[in-house]
Structures are given as C-alpha cells and as structure tokens.
Amino acid sequence: MADPKQAAQTANTASADALKAELERLKAENAAAKEEAEAARTLVRKAEAEARAAKEEAEAAEAKLKEQSDALDAEVSRQEEAIRRQLRSQRKVRIVIASGKDPQDRCPVTVGVNGREYLIVRDKPVDVPQGVLDVLDLAVEQVPEEVDEGGQIRIVFQPAQRFSYRVLGHIDPATGELAQG
Numbered sequence: 001m002a003d004p005k006q007a008a009q010t011a012n013t014a015s016a017d018a019l020k021a022e023l024e025r026l027k028a029e030n031a032a033a034k035e036e037a038e039a040a041r042t043l044v045r046k047a048e049a050e051a052r053a054a055k056e057e058a059e060a061a062e063a064k065l066k067e068q069s070d071a072l073d074a075e076v077s078r079q080e081e082a083i084r085r086q087l088r089s090q091r092k093v094r095i096v097i098a099s100g101k102d103p104q105d106r107c108p109v110t111v112g113v114n115g116r117e118y119l120i121v122r123d124k125p126v127d128v129p130q131g132v133l134d135v136l137d138l139a140v141e142q143v144p145e146e147v148d149e150g151g152q153i154r155i156v157f158q159p160a161q162r163f164s165y166r167v168l169g170h171i172d173p174a175t176g177e178l179a180q181g
Helices: 005-087 130-138
Strands: 092-097 109-113 116-120 126-129 140-148 154-159 165-169
Touching: 005 109, 005 154, 005 165, 116 126, 126 130, 130 165
Parallel strands: none
Antiparallel strands: 092 126, 092 165, 109 116, 140 154
16 A cells, blocks of 8 residues: 555645646736737727827818818908909999889899899889899890791790890999989
C-alpha cells in the first residue's frame, strides 16, 4: 500500500500543478482581454477622430453654403435696386384702363414688370412707367369668331388686346405733372 504521506504529497503536487496551469490560463486570458481592450480603445479613438473630421467638414461646408447664400442675396439685392432705378428712370405715362362688361373686367389690373407689380385701378388716371404700357401692349388673348365659309360656320380664334386703355399723356419729370404739347 502506498504511503499516506507520499499520497498527500502527490496530491499537493498535482493540486499545485493544477493551480499553476489555472494561473497561466488566467494570465493568458487577462493578456488577451487587455489586447482586446486596447484594440477597442484604438477603434474608439479612430471613430472619435473620424467624427471630429466629419464635424469639421460639415461646419466648413455650412460656412461655404452661408457664404454663397450671402453672395446670392447681395446679388439679388443689387439687381432689384438696378431694376427699381431702371423703372424710376423710365418715362412715365398717364393712362386709364377701361372697365369691361364682365365682372372680372371691372377688377383692378395687376401688371408685373421685372419683378415689380403694379395694381392699376380701372377708370381712374394713373401714372406708370413706360414698361407697364409695354406689358399691357403684349397682353393679348385669343377671341373666338364665327366665320361663314360657303354655308359652313367655322370658329376661328383672333388675337385681341386683353386690356383696353387710353394714354392721357406723358409726365414731365421736372414737375410730375402732365406734359403740355
């Protein structure tokens, strides 16, 4: 029979070997976990750097867009002012737009010239820039007309002025009154 002392010593050696093996395994797991944690920290730092770069890029794009928008706004304002000056410099004409039979032909007339609108009341003399008169001249509608062609009636559309108006005269720029002569 084996000696109990020797058996205990063998058991202790086996237990110590098992503990050493467990310790080595835990050390290896700990080292692997540390490597994983470092890799994760590296990925987080990389993602944070990419996020900062994307944010900076977005801010730069937004600043550039605002700069372009401001430049466009300035250009639009410049062009609007040029149009106002052009319309103010045009010769003014005093006109009367006649009312018609239909209800819509009794409403005020809206005329747009280069982005500026004029609301002209019918049957009252008003002073307008020459450009408004040019727009009124271009306002043409197609009116149906019956034509008898050898006993057969056909509908033909003829151009007609949309607004009937009368020119009372031109305005003297110095006085703002109707020019004589």
